[in-house]
Amino acid sequence: MEKPCQTNGHLDKYPDFTVCQINETSKAAKKSAGAKCTQFLKKNAIVILTVSGVLVGVGLGTAVRNMNLTKAQMTYFAFPGEMLLRMLKMIILPLVVCSLISGAASLDTRSLGKLGGIAVAYFLVTTLMASGLAIALGFIIKPGAGAGALNSNALGIETTISTNKETVDSFLDLARNLMPANLVAAAFRSYATDYVTYTRNISGNITTDRIPVGTEVEGMNILGLVLFALVLGVALKKLGPEGEELIRIFNAFNEATMVIVSWIMWYVPIGIMFLVGSKIVEMGNIVLLVTSLGKYILASILGHIIHGGIVLPLIYFAFTGKNPFTFLLGLITPFATAFATSSSSATLPTMIKCIEENNGVDKRISRFILPIGATVNMDGAAIFQCMAAVFIAQMNNEDLNAGQIFTILVTATASSVGAAGIPAGGVLTIAIILEAIGLPTNDLSLILAVDWIVDRTTTVVNVEGDALGAGILHHLNQKEMAKNQQELNDVYVEAVPNCKSEEETSPLVMHRDQTSKPSSMTVPESNESVL
Known part of the structure; x- marks a missing residue:
């Protein structure tokens, strides 16, 4: 008992x-x-492990730095981080192509045009705002004032940058890469203009001409692949039933790719730890560089903090009325990946995964907008490029006039579209800006010397702009869907007929059987974006 x-x-x-x-x-x-x-x-295991990986990487790199490793030993130490980059780059091609084809095919032409128009307007406006912010900070902080004595030799920097490309050829190459001549080659090569010197002797007068010739350089032509995938998706949608089979194949391919991404994400903390640690081990005399170029580094990072921490969240809040920092809290893993890899393209797989699972963004929106944003939306790069242009102008005691400032704004916005989403991808595009405003390009090696510091915050701002853009478009799409649903409810008023009475109800009320609704009156499930 x-x-x-x-x-x-x-x-x-x-x-x-x-x-x-x-x-x-x-x-x-x-x-x-x-x-x-x-x-x-x-739920937050990957986030906790990723942040821990960054912190452990800093400590590990600081400890190993004192061991004076050889170049070969540094390579071995960086191997786990290299494997992460290779995994992420491996998945970019199928992820971008399949996600854009399935995304474009899930939208009708009208919706695609409206969605694309809003995205392009968002990308253009935010990039222009970022460029304007960088120029304003450049004139306020004056990072290049008193830096005229700096040169590459004094800081022990190797000058291996070739910047003899004409501005017009740079923009023509951008247009050529939009239309790749060979789709297979576009997966690993892109078009670039080179020059051949041609000397002529006419009646004793020697003239030298530089003739542009086309060459193929290593690096995925992601801009051309993005455009082709969008066009193919629209074409498959136009085919109707005949195109549905191929659309289903691409959808299945896309989902399988995301499964692989979820597997890779468990390796991200380990890879990030060694990426950060190896970069600390490899860096040169950080104290000398920071003291010499400290104002430039400070101005660039401050621009990224203001744009990423104030401007972009305010834009998101203005459109959605929601807390932007709650939205960004679910994207800590992609931001840590962006910080460690310095690559917008390499961050794309983790960004798509997290923004869908943590923030509930519609797959059709995220897989349509994020690949495009990773290619053309470079807010952080625009800040970095404009600040570098102002820095080099001040270092050479050049006073920029209104025309030159306008040229910097336009050129930085346009050239950021073609900037490769890879580490140090935006450095060479600064040459386009410098050529456009008539400044020497031989000081670019100074920018490259500290690019590994600034490029990390640059990439974080780049991917943040893409993510908030996807969040805004998702909110507008949901709002439009709710509006259409309300209109349908206003037209078809639910009324249960009184079977026991012969009395008539109002002729304005359309009776519907609650158990078997006619297909013509049933509100269809959202198979397409209504934007």
């Missing part, structure tokens, strides 16, 4: 409560708290 529970003396006036009941309640509360803690850790 079980011993009955005894009441506590202080609870005599509450006879229904027993010590056993209180203990059981306490245990249940503890169990509930433990379950919530376990659930939180499971």
